[in-house]
Amino acid sequence: MxxxxxxxxxxxxxxxxxxxxxxxxxxxxxxxxxxxxxxxxxxxxxxxxxxxxxxxxxxxxxxxxxxxxxxxxxDVSKMEATGKVIFGATVVLLNIDTDAEVTYRIVGDDEADLKKNLISINSPIARGLIGKSEGDEVTVKTPGGDVEFEILEVKYV
CATH class of the missing domain: 1.10.287.180 (Transcription elongation factor, GreA/GreB, N-terminal domain)
Known part of the structure; x- marks a missing residue:
């Protein structure tokens, strides 16, 4: 696999x-x-x-x-920037409840490092974001409860 x-x-x-x-x-x-x-x-x-x-x-x-x-x-930088959240994309999110902005890059399990804002493709946040687009609002189920985000920007860098 x-x-x-x-x-x-x-x-x-x-x-x-x-x-x-x-x-x-x-x-x-x-x-x-x-x-x-x-x-x-x-x-x-x-x-x-x-x-x-x-x-x-x-x-x-x-x-x-x-x-x-x-x-x-x-290599996400070689893909057409469609604004869709895909593996390798960097996603700028707005937490709708707190107005806090956070940026994550979606990576493989071995690369994940929350201190560097690298989240695993298998994490709840990444699973909730994959396939969504800039401007979408997304509800992510986390251990602490549901969190609503707005996808502000999707970068393929």
Whole structure:
């Protein structure tokens, strides 16, 4: 099953993969070799710590490679700007009750980060917005109750 991902999300994963393979993996291998020189491996804490780090590092490399191989990379900036909310779009919303403006970008699960206003395609807000257009009013069911938004702007950046 293909998993939607933005270009930025895929680039971020590739950067992490390059770091793990090109920098972190060699550091760990060096730490293991150094720890081996200290003698008895049964009671060698540095050796066991380095082996544990190696396991985490190799696991993360496999995880990233799997995500990238299953990714359907969507470049929203190359799509015709129709004003419709789609995966990858940046949406400026007005909370009708509070008059507060908020901007969200709809991204894949792995990219979601509320602190950066990146919300998952599977979040209640994103599900409520997908397919709607600029000017639409939308009621989103959230854990705290229904929230009404007006879609002020949809950007494909």
């Amino acid at each position: 293909k998993i939607p991902m933005t270009v930025q999300g895929a680039d971020s994963l590739r950067e992490e993969l390059d770091y793990l393979k090109g920098t972190r993996r060699p550091q760990i291998i060096e730490a293991i070799a150094e720890a081996r020189e200290h003698g008895d491996l049964k009671e060698n804490a540095e050796y066991h710590a380095a082996r544990e780090q190696q396991g985490f590092c190799e696991g993360r490399i496999q995880e990233i490679e799997a995500k990238l191989s299953n990714a359907q990379i969507i």
